[in-house]
Amino acid sequence: MPLRGRLRLRPRDGLAALAMTFAGGMLFVTSVPALAITATAERAGNPVADVYAPAAADVIVAAPQHLEVSEKAAPEEVETGGYAVEAAPPPLQSSVAGLGSVSLLQSDLVVWPVVDPSRTSSGFGPRSAPCSGCSTYHDGVDFTPGNGSPVMSIADGVVVLATENGGGLGVNVEVQHNIDGELVTSSYAHMQYGSLAVSVGQQVTAGQQLGLVGTTGQSTGPHLHLEMFGADGVRFDGMAWLHARLG
Ligand SMILES: [Zn+2]
Structure with missing residues (x-):
């Protein structure tokens, strides 16, 4: 099965595409705080736009993420008893x-x-x-x-x-x-x-x-x-x- 840049976890027979959508498109919004100062001036009788006009909000849209995982994928099991705590030697x-x-x-x-x-x-x-x-x-x-x-x-x-x-x-x-x-x-x-x-x-x-x-x-x-x-x-x-x- 071609992988084409996708993250590969344990390639096995019968790899089934199990698409997991982590986020259906995350939306980040930032904005410049609107400044209270409105400096309007007149020049030769024409109104000049506010010098400190608030900027438009920035909008970032993140693409949804998919990850293919084998249906046989299983978490590694930690053997109980695979480690031991050494007791301090007796005095x-x-x-x-x-x-x-x-x-x-x-x-x-x-x-x-x-x-x-x-x-x-x-x-x-x-x-x-x-x-x-x-x-x-x-x-x-x-x-x-x-x-x-x-x-x-x-x-x-x-x-x-x-x-x-x-x-x-x-x-x-x-x-x-x-x-x-x-x-x-x-x-x-x-x-x-x-x-x-x-x-x-x-x-x-x-x-x-x-x-x-x-x-x-x-x-x-x-x-x-x-x-x-x-x-x-x-x-x-x-x-x-x-x-x-x-x-
Ligand atoms: Zn001596």
């Missing part, structure tokens, strides 16, 4: 001494713990002890963004430790996270006295300030010592972990 429950059961909502947004993470000193792993009593196995990574620069939570979570007396770790904050459904803890050490911005049990968001870079505890200079560990408590390389997520 992780973590048991923390002195705090009880902690509920951790999953959040996969991760950020650097300092503004300039490119400045680092000691990486994760074996090393020669930088001070007497310092460990020969570095179980964290050291950022050196400068004394007093903010230390931020690497993800949403709950503060499970916030102390000014963290022994070798000095002013220390620990935050538990639920990342990809896994319990991950981040620990921030050697912060300045008086800089703690959070307390135990507090919920924090990614990037929220926890304290300021300092050199409290067993430290040879201002830096952030970041430790990371899972539910088993075994420290892993936080720098590699952060780079894998942040580039």
